[in-house]
Amino acid sequence: MTHSISEIKDRMKDIESEHDPLFMQWKEDHRKGVQQLIKSWYRAKEKQEQERELYQTMSLTENELKSKGISLIAGIDEVGRGPLAGPVIAAAVILPLDFYLPGLTDSKKVSEAKRNLFYEMITGQADVGIGIIEPDEIDRINIYEATKQAMIQAIGNLKQAPEHLLIDAMKLDLPTPQTSIIKGDAKSVSIAAASIIAKVTRDRLMADYAEVYPEYRFEKNMGYGTKDHLEGLDQYGPCTIHRKSFAPVKDMC
Structure with missing residues (x-):
């Protein structure tokens, strides 16, 4: 036939x-x-x-830790260090031991549609914690310290206490054993999962802010200094979620 x-x-x-x-x-x-x-x-x-x-x-780093009897491995990553507006957001993710998500990698290399799909799959199966540091706190303590605080906050919001931390290019003042991995979101599935969660969380938040402050097109630029954002700044000046310590916002305040 x-x-x-x-x-x-x-x-x-x-x-x-x-x-x-x-x-x-x-x-x-x-x-x-x-x-x-x-x-x-x-x-x-x-x-x-x-x-x-x-x-x-x-998964090599995770598998090496698992071979030593360590099962609660948290990947930590952040998004939003560079924008002129909005918070810096970190995510901590402990993946299940049998978790498998083909295509998972650095959130910047994943399409928006796939990021949203991955977000649902990760939050549906993994232990996820979120940390958010607002612009006024960023201005007060600087973005580097704010990033660390967001990560610590995210770890504290996990349901389980992690036995080991895998962090994207950062060391934290915590007693938990940790490994800092440069460009970790492209080298560790746990950090990649955290990068997806942090990215989607912040993008959705900035889209909400865009409804309150439509002049800056936050839904398009996520607070980064794009042409449309800078034009909005020139015309309307900074809003409440702009980082006053970041140029060119600093020069307008």
Whole structure:
């Protein structure tokens, strides 16, 4: 029996191996549409394998700690150190031991749609803590100290006490054993998960602020000094969530 191309497309979603009898039969089908589906299947499998290998590579630090009997491993990351407006937000995430999320990496390398999907998957399965330091506190203690405080706050908001911390390029004044990993959001699945949570949390918050302060287009620039944001600043001056210690806002105050 010859299947239509639409039938093959639908049934190919369930094919796991190129040695599947149906798949082998379709490989001999010379219709152009079928051969395109075959190529697409191989590309998808190649992508899945690449994502699996990347996830394994990004799990090396976690697996080494687990081999030592350490299971409560918290990845910590922040977002919002550079913007002219809005808080700095940190997230701490303890992933379940059997957690697997192909494609998980640095939030900046993930599309908005996929970030939102990953956010739901992570919050649905992991222990998540959030830390938020507002602009006035950033102005008072400086952004570096504010970032550390946001991270400490996020760790404190976890339901479980972590046994080890994996932190993106930072050391914290905490008694918990910790490992600082430069560009950790691209090297550790735990830190990558935290980067997703922090990014989505802050983006949604800035979108809410955009409804209160539409002049600055916060929903587009997230508080960073883009052209539209700077034009809003020039025309309306700073609002309550601008960081008064950051230039050019500082020069306007």
